Amino acid sequence: MARGCLQGVKFLMFAFNLLFWLGGCGILGVGIWLAATQGNFATLSSSFPSLSAANLLIVTGTFVMAIGFVGCIGAIKENKCLLLTFFVLLLLVFLLEATVTVLFFAYTDKIDRYAQRDLKKGLHLYGTPGNVGLTNAWSIIQTDFRCCGVSNYTDWFEVYNATRVPDSCCLEFSESCGLHAPGTWWKAPCYETVKMWLQENLLAVGIFGLCTALVQILGLTFAMTMYCQVVKADTYCA
Secondary structure, X not given: OHHXXXXXXXXXXXXXXXXXXXXHHHHHHHHHHHHHHOOXXXXXXXXXXXXXXXXXXXXXXXXXXXXXXXXXXXXHHOOHHHHHHHHHHHHHHHHHHHHHHHHHHHOHHHHHHHHHHHHHHHHOOOOOOOOHHHHHHHHHHHHHHOOOOOOOOOHHHHHHOOOOOOHHHXXXXXXXXXXXXXXXXOOOOHHHHHHHHHHHOHHHHHHHHHHHHHHHHHHXXXXXXXXXXXXXXXXXXX
């Protein structure tokens, strides 16, 4: 009876981790594709220049693949050490995500202030050698969200030491349009505009987060259940 339960849990554990591993492969593939096709698009932050979407996906995909691989091998081999390793790794990830979420909501105001200071600092790297990614990122954000600057378009005045903005701030794009009068530029602040867009899509983000948490809890349940079944089977055989 114990052996039959073990085989059933083993199959579920392997299937779950196979899907987990394939999901990691997909995330890693998207990250590599972004790095190859959008290599000139980087983070807007001056403090974390490597924190681009492509790099985040590559790191996340690799980590998910590694955890899924450990779970698959642990299930196939019925190895208590690997099953426990999988459980601990997944539990650490779950606790880290929960901690980051709580801290984010607890210190939202401080994070807002720090983010705006960091973004304004990053404006000074716009158009400079070696910062093509940051330059392209700002151009795309301002064009797509129809905004200009972090708090307002005057943020660019400190960068240029003149009354001008990048051409991506213009209502109608044309060469050197950033030298024209303020009436021809977008007035909306980029930080608040992007923040509002995220708030409007908060439901989708929340559903994604909830689904991720449920998948992780399911993985933890499978891992601990199989671990207990393996211990029982070993005891029974002994």
